[in-house]
Every structure is written in C-alpha cells, then in structure tokens.
Amino acid sequence: xxxxxxxxxxxxxxxxxxxxxxxxxxxxxxxxxxxxxxxxxxxxxxxxxxxxxxxxxxxxxxxxxxxxxxxxxxxxxxxxxxxxxxxxxxxxxxxxxxxxxxxxxxxxxxxxxxxxxxxxxxxxxxxxxxxxxxxxxxxxxxxxxxxxxxxxxxxxxxxxxxxxxxxxxxxxxxxxxxxxxxxxxxxxxxxxxxxxxxxxxxxxxxxxxxxxx
Amino acid sequence: xxxxxxxxxxxxxxxxxxxxxxxxxxxxxxxxxxxxxxxxxxxxxxxxxxxxxxxxxxxxxxxxxxxxxxxxxxxxxxxxxxxxxxxxxxxxxxxxxxxxxxx
Amino acid sequence: xxxxxxxxxxxxxxxxxxxxxxxxxxxxxxxxxxxxxxxxxxxxxxxxxxxxxxxxxxxxxxxxxxxxxxxxxxxxxxxxxxxxxxxxxxxxxxxxxxxxxxxxxxxxxxxxxxxxxxxxxxxxxxxxxxxxxxxxxxxxxxxxxxxxxxxxxxxxxxxxxxxxxxxxxxxxxxxxxxxxxxxxxxxxxxxxxxxxxxxxxxxxxxxxxxxxxxxxxxxxxxxxxxxxxxxxxxxxxxxxxxxxxxxxxxxxxxxxxxxxxxxxxxxxxxx
Numbered sequence: 001x002x003x004x005x006x007x008x009x010x011x012x013x014x015x016x017x018x019x020x021x022x023x024x025x026x027x028x029x030x031x032x033x034x035x036x037x038x039x040x041x042x043x044x045x046x047x048x049x050x051x052x053x054x055x056x057x058x059x060x061x062x063x064x065x066x067x068x069x070x071x072x073x074x075x076x077x078x079x080x081x082x083x084x085x086x087x088x089x090x091x092x093x094x095x096x097x098x099x100x101x102x103x104x105x106x107x108x109x110x111x112x113x114x115x116x117x118x119x120x121x122x123x124x125x126x127x128x129x130x131x132x133x134x135x136x137x138x139x140x141x142x143x144x145x146x147x148x149x150x151x152x153x154x155x156x157x158x159x160x161x162x163x164x165x166x167x168x169x170x171x172x173x174x175x176x177x178x179x180x181x182x183x184x185x186x187x188x189x190x191x192x193x194x195x196x197x198x199x200x201x202x203x204x205x206x207x208x209x210x211x212x213x
Numbered sequence: 214x215x216x217x218x219x220x221x222x223x224x225x226x227x228x229x230x231x232x233x234x235x236x237x238x239x240x241x242x243x244x245x246x247x248x249x250x251x252x253x254x255x256x257x258x259x260x261x262x263x264x265x266x267x268x269x270x271x272x273x274x275x276x277x278x279x280x281x282x283x284x285x286x287x288x289x290x291x292x293x294x295x296x297x298x299x300x301x302x303x304x305x306x307x308x309x310x311x312x313x314x315x316x
Numbered sequence: 317x318x319x320x321x322x323x324x325x326x327x328x329x330x331x332x333x334x335x336x337x338x339x340x341x342x343x344x345x346x347x348x349x350x351x352x353x354x355x356x357x358x359x360x361x362x363x364x365x366x367x368x369x370x371x372x373x374x375x376x377x378x379x380x381x382x383x384x385x386x387x388x389x390x391x392x393x394x395x396x397x398x399x400x401x402x403x404x405x406x407x408x409x410x411x412x413x414x415x416x417x418x419x420x421x422x423x424x425x426x427x428x429x430x431x432x433x434x435x436x437x438x439x440x441x442x443x444x445x446x447x448x449x450x451x452x453x454x455x456x457x458x459x460x461x462x463x464x465x466x467x468x469x470x471x472x473x474x475x476x477x478x479x480x481x482x483x484x485x486x487x488x489x490x491x492x493x494x495x496x497x498x499x500x501x502x503x504x505x506x507x508x509x510x511x512x513x514x515x516x517x518x519x520x521x522x523x524x525x526x527x528x529x530x531x532x533x534x535x536x537x538x539x540x541x542x543x544x545x546x547x548x549x550x551x552x553x554x555x556x557x558x559x560x561x562x563x564x565x566x567x568x569x570x571x572x573x574x575x576x577x578x579x580x581x582x583x584x585x586x587x
Binding site: 027028029030032033036037040041043044045046047048051052053055056057058061062065066067068116117118119129131132133142143144145146175182184185189190191 | 476478479480482483484486487488489490491492493494495497498499501502504505506507508509512550551553554555556557558561562563564566
C-alpha cells in the first residue's frame, strides 16, 4: 500500500471512531486497537491485476456497517437514517425516463457473477450477481438464499410507478432503504450501466418476463 | 517416472480388497490453456495389478478418467503379508510401479 | 356445505397434501444424494497423495543449508508433528508472533534450511512452490486428524489476533461492499447451491476451519486455508491478501478459536 492510501484508511478509521464515540467500549471493533488494525491492513494486501489496495478505503456507509454492534443499536438509528438518505440522494434516475429494458438481457446479467475481481480482465463486463443470492426465474434451481425470492415480483408487488421507483432505487443503491443491506450498490458503485439496470428491472417487472409467468 | 501411488490392501474372509490412489494429471487433450492452445492429452492407458507376482487385474484406460484416479477392486485369495504390486503406463510412455503389503 | 362440495374439498386437500409431500420428498432425496456423493468421495481422497508428498518434503534435506524440516517447532517442540495442527494458530516466542501452519512453515524453511521464503510468498497458487507448502500443510494437518481443535488465547498477542480477526471478519470494502460476514454471518444461507457456514457459531466455524486443507474435486487441486482465504477475498473484490500475512492469520485465529472443541477433519474433500 502506498502512503496516500494508508493515510486514507487511517482517516476513515478515525472518522468511524469519532462517530462512534461514547457508544464504543468494545474490545475488538472500530475504536479498539485502531492503530494495530490499520497496520495489519497495510501490511496484508497487495495490488493484483487492476485491483489496487485503494479498494480498502471505506466510504461512510461501509465504515458504519463494519461495526454491526453499533449499526444495529438504537443509539445509531439516526445515523443509519442519515446514511440511507445520503444513499438515496445519490440515485440517478433513468435518463430516458424508461424503467424497463429487455428482460432477456436482464436474465443474462442476473446469471453472471463476473467482473471486478483481480482475475477478471478489464474488458470483462460485470454481472449483476443476482442469482447468487436470490431466486428469480423459478426455472433456475441453482439460486442462493441470502436475499429474498424475487419470483412473481410484479404479480406480488404490482407494476405501479411507485413500485418502479422503489425497485430502481433498491437496485441502483440498495443502501437507500436499508443502510447495511447485504446487497451491492449496482448503480452507485458503477457495477452496472444504466441500460443494464433497465434490463434487470424488466426481468422483475415486465409482464412478459418468466419471473411473472 | 511419475509420483508415488497410495496403495492399501486388506484381506478379510479370503477376499482381498485393494484400493489405489494414483497421482496423475489425466489431461484429456480437449482443454485449452489461458493462451488458447490445446493442452496435449496425457493420461494413464494401462493399469496392472499383481498379488505375489501373479497378475490379478488389468485395465485399459482412456482420457475420460478423472485427475488423480482412484481404483478399488476385490480379488479372491491373499492373506496378511502378501505383496500387492501396481503398475501404470501412460500415453507418453511414462510408468510407475508401487508395492504394498496386504494387512 | 353440501356433500358434493365437501367431497371436492377433501379431494383438493388430498391433492395438495400429496403434491406438498412429493416436493418435500424431492428435496430430501436431493440432499441425501449430495450427502451420499460426499461420503463416496471420502473413500479414496486424493488428499492422501499430498500428505505423502508433504511427508517426503518434511524429511528431505533441502535449501542452502541442506537440512530437513524435522527440527521445525510447530508449537509442541522441535520435530513434533502429531497434534500440532489442532493447536494452531498459536503464539511463538522465537518470532514473537502469532502464526498459522503456513506462516510457521515459512519461518522453519528460512531458519532451518536457509531458504529465501519471499519467493514462496510471492508465488502464485497452483505453481510448484505453493504446492510444496500446501503439501507440507496437508501432511501436518493430517497428523492432527480426529483431534479436538484447541487453540489458546492466553497470550495477549493471541487474544489481540483474535480481536483483529473478528474486526476483519466484519470489514466491508470494495465496489460490492462485501465483508466475510456478508456470506458467513447468518444461519442456513446459500450462494447458488453452496451452503455457507456461519463462522460466528461454533458449528459454522468448525465446518469452515476443520476441513481445510481440502482436495477440490472440481479442479483437482489441493487447497490450504491460505488459498481458501485468498479466493474469498478475490470474490469479495478486495485486493489480494499477502500469503501468510497477519490479516490471514488473524482471520484464521478467529475461526479456529470459534471452532475450539470441534474435531479436526483434515485433509478434507470438497466438490
């Protein structure tokens, strides 16, 4: 790690300490032994492929959620709300005003778990990783269970403007409604492009998609 | 000359069960490496086993056998202290022989 | 309710019951089938080939000093291999560090054999130098098979390593916001069809900790815990962990201490 990143990591860590001040007496979490933790991080990772140690630099959401004791406490409820609001404010709505793209392409993106690892080539398109955690089209039996089933999504939720908006916000930035959701922020972090988000939207919300058959 | 095999042979009620683990890449010749070149076929073609010098098992193998193959068979006869010998020969002409005592 | 409607209802309920029953049966059969497959794999685990290779490497003189590793102290005294793995990671006074089996091997190779271990640290997984280290770790782990995991946090540095490992377990970063806990912090979850142990519980930590090193049938490779962790971080979209670095030992300490009292099942076999 170069010195700049190291400073950045340290800065984020001390920021977490400040925000957690008072509530934090833990023997292990942020606030305890920060110097040792920062030293360990600095000494334990290296650049590989196009993935650099810059990625260890946490944003505010990641730092907050890395302390589950704090993040789930009553004392931090306000902070969680503020984090959700900031993430919601980051959501970019579809520039052409269209919620739904092509569900077939959406299915391909949902199936793919590739992209952004140190073994992926820079030209490798990122997948959505959706089936890794969710049931979606019932025909795909190899699905994960970290997230809820999305089968029959439109049938259960409806296809109103409100549902479109909420679903877009969830996919674009999952932390906009749940500060420490396990789900990646596909739009916010640049994992998927706008058209790809529209395709995923169609997989869930197009009446013709097998998800809703 | 290949890497050593793991051979176990146990006799019970006049039947000896021989279990063999072989250390071999078993390349099919169908795969390509990172640069897109075909990885040449390299697999065990023949396996022979003997009990006290007498041939008791012979097999012709092809590229469909898995990497690091496992082979188990039973043979009538054999008692503790008898010698089991196993030899394989691959398509590059390499071979390996290992022995074990029946327990 | 008239009799015809009642009969129809009973028939419908019976149909639901049969259908529901069939579904449950299917699931059981699938789970049983996978279990039977895993049992079948255990007979003739090619990991034994790596144990043999590791034992040979342990006893063979090598390096500039042309010495074997027979004098290596894995925590129970020089040359004592049996049972040592069950108590790793542990604090070592000579290095003043907490070490897992693989970082300890590097120490012994350097001290006893005079080998420059940086090349071993830098070597990619799947290449001969890393394979040698993993074969050695497989041999050492096999000599603790069926023994109870018994790591101690009595030394302050061991306790510190555990706490740092726990903090690392929850550390989120990268474009996907993943931490170890994202996948391994809840009971009964899967990625695709792969069951995920909850490392925060004793059972989950045992499932994770006690079965590595393991032979992976799908790739025909022998993987150590260091390789397992390396690939976890790759999938987390993190930068690459340095082999045998403090962070990897800290996470191992967190897992091993959580798994204390469970039974060492290495070398394992995985799909």
